[in-house]
Amino acid sequence: SDEPVTVRLDVQGPAEVSAADLTVPSEVEVLNPELHVATLMRTGNAKAAIAALTPLLKHASDEPAVLALAAEAHMQAREFSKATALLEHAAQLRADDPRTFMRLAAARIAAGDSRNGLLALERAVDSDKEGIGAQFILANALLSQRDFGKALAVGQQIQARQPQSPIGFNLAGAIQARQGDVAAARASFEQATKRDPGYWPATNNLSRLGLPAG
Numbered sequence: 001s002d003e004p005v006t007v008r009l010d011v012q013g014p015a016e017v018s019a020a021d022l023t024v025p026s027e028v029e030v031l032n033p034e035l036h037v038a039t040l041m042r043t044g045n046a047k048a049a050i051a052a053l054t055p056l057l058k059h060a061s062d063e064p065a066v067l068a069l070a071a072e073a074h075m076q077a078r079e080f081s082k083a084t085a086l087l088e089h090a091a092q093l094r095a096d097d098p099r100t101f102m103r104l105a106a107a108r109i110a111a112g113d114s115r116n117g118l119l120a121l122e123r124a125v126d127s128d129k130e131g132i133g134a135q136f137i138l139a140n141a142l143l144s145q146r147d148f149g150k151a152l153a154v155g156q157q158i159q160a161r162q163p164q165s166p167i168g169f170n171l172a173g174a175i176q177a178r179q180g181d182v183a184a185a186r187a188s189f190e191q192a193t194k195r196d197p198g199y200w201p202a203t204n205n206l207s208r209l210g211l212p213a214g
Contacts, residue, residue: 037069046076064090068103080111091123098128102137114145125154132158132167139171143178151175166192166199173205182209 040049053070060066067090074083087104094100101124109117118141124134135158142151152175158168173188186209192202 037073041073041076044076046073049073050077061089062093064094064097064100067093068100071103071107075107075110078110080107083107084111084113091120096127098124098131098134101127102134105137105141109141114141118142118145125157130161132161132165135161136167136171139175143175146178148175148179152179164195166196166202169195170199170202170205173202177205177209185209 037049037052040046040052050070050073053066053073056066057070067086071083071086071090074080074086084104084107087100087107091097091100091104101120105117105120105124107117108114108120118138121134121138121141125138128134135154139151139154139158142148142154152172155168155172155175158165158171160168162168169188169192173185173192176182176185176188186206189202189206189209192199193206196202
């Protein structure tokens, strides 16, 4: 039948993903349930993974997990435009999932669309109400584009979200150092080491400034 059906993939944590992990309705036949899609990608056989996923995409075109898995295979095959298209569809279906937008950002940036990649990262930040992963990636992306003001603002958001973590303060210090504001960078790095004296990135950044860590 050409009618759309629902195919579900529900796997948590690091795991081998095979077609046997898919929940399919009775009218869908999985021809090779032992096919390890993730293993194919891990061994660099992205084309075989894409070929294995293509029939599933026909029946699971609205299943975000399958779309994300197919996009990952296309990313590995350096088919960034195809990965972007799959992830844009997944983002429409899962508008509150920061991981989907982070993957979409990576695909867009890899395809040469940095502007829309940053927009996807901003969507990831907006949809991630507790973590700092999306914010950290966004700040570094802005830093790579020398947009120091916006990068620093994101770093300060990380500080506000996790005030006892050294990560936001170290990030702010790195941005301030790039701006040439050595005094502000030192203050930020020292705040990071105050929160965690063993946080090596901050102590290393202080030493690169020629300053003591204490």
